[in-house]
Amino acid sequence: xxxxxxxxxxxxxxxxxxxxxxxxxxxxxxxxxxxxxxxxxxxxxxxxxxxxxxxxxxxxxxxxxxxxxxxxxxxxxxxxxxxxxxxxxxxxxxxxxxxxxxxxxxxxxx
Amino acid sequence: xxxxxxxxxxxxxxxxxxxxxxxxxxxxxxxxxxxxxxxxxxxxxxxxxxxxxxxxxxxxxxxxxxxxxxxxxxxxxxxxxxxxxxxxxxxxxxxxxxxxxxxxxxxxxxxxxxxxxxxxxxxxxxxxxxxxxxxxxxxxxxxxxxxxxxxxxxxxxxxxxxxxxxxxxxxxxx
Numbered sequence: 001x002x003x004x005x006x007x008x009x010x011x012x013x014x015x016x017x018x019x020x021x022x023x024x025x026x027x028x029x030x031x032x033x034x035x036x037x038x039x040x041x042x043x044x045x046x047x048x049x050x051x052x053x054x055x056x057x058x059x060x061x062x063x064x065x066x067x068x069x070x071x072x073x074x075x076x077x078x079x080x081x082x083x084x085x086x087x088x089x090x091x092x093x094x095x096x097x098x099x100x101x102x103x104x105x106x107x108x109x110x
Numbered sequence: 111x112x113x114x115x116x117x118x119x120x121x122x123x124x125x126x127x128x129x130x131x132x133x134x135x136x137x138x139x140x141x142x143x144x145x146x147x148x149x150x151x152x153x154x155x156x157x158x159x160x161x162x163x164x165x166x167x168x169x170x171x172x173x174x175x176x177x178x179x180x181x182x183x184x185x186x187x188x189x190x191x192x193x194x195x196x197x198x199x200x201x202x203x204x205x206x207x208x209x210x211x212x213x214x215x216x217x218x219x220x221x222x223x224x225x226x227x228x229x230x231x232x233x234x235x236x237x238x239x240x241x242x243x244x245x246x247x248x249x250x251x252x253x254x255x256x257x258x259x260x261x262x263x264x265x266x267x268x269x270x271x272x273x274x275x276x277x278x279x280x281x282x283x284x
Binding site: 081084088103 | 115120124165166245246
């Protein structure tokens with residue numbers, strides 16, 4: 001069974017998405033904050049296959065957060081999630097490009 | 111019933127397929143041969159011009175020297191492991207590598223791969239793989255992509271655990 005780490009500070013959104021993912025047979029681990037997810041990844045050596053990050057909150061430096069998440073995974077060497085950033089608000093193409101240049105994928109929820 | 115999560119679920123499915131492919135087959139590389147004579151594929155006289163990791167439809171070129179590109183190309187053609195001695199003989203016996211780049215008649219386009227140098231080339235290819243993996247965001251171990259398989263003796267067999275596509279660029283004679 002694949003494990004998905006869901007980083008989402010929107011409680012209702014996270015709950016609904018986690019339910020959809022669980023219905024597809026995925027194990028979902030939820031975190032409200034990226035910092036908390038990072039610390040769990042590094043210190044508790046948990047395993048996950050995919051990391052889903054809700055980047056809808058425009059006030060957060062998401063590119064830096066995604067980079068930190070990837071660096072943490074590279075240095076911990078026990079966990080190698082593919083990263084998918086999702087947004088409920090339309091983001092400019094430049095943001096998508098920068099996210100994809102980090103090796104993550106981006107999806108816009110219509 | 112469609113809802114706003116459908117694009118997310120589609121993307122998750124795509125990434126799980128990607129993950130599954132990567133775990134079972136390894137990463138994907140594009141190997142570019144240039145100076146092809148029109149109509150030929152992997153024929154003697156071509157040059158192994160460039161090797162790139164392909165991830166998320168983007169290319170991440172491996173920073174390899176000519177000899178390392180030749181060794182990578184050789185290993186990419188076989189799914190079996192080869193000892194250093196077998197690689198040396200295989201490259202020496204192949205007209206593709208013996209006439210490497212000959213379509214443009216430059217004498218420095220060829221390399222002799224010696225058995226004793228293969229261990230070093232393997233180490234450097236792994237370094238180039240590590241750089242490309244880091245650049246692309248793939249978390250993969252280069253020694254599990256270019257693997258060294260032990261045998262019952264002290265000999266080691268080298269094999270590439272990856273998928274490759276060969277792209278050919280035509281020879282343009284002026």
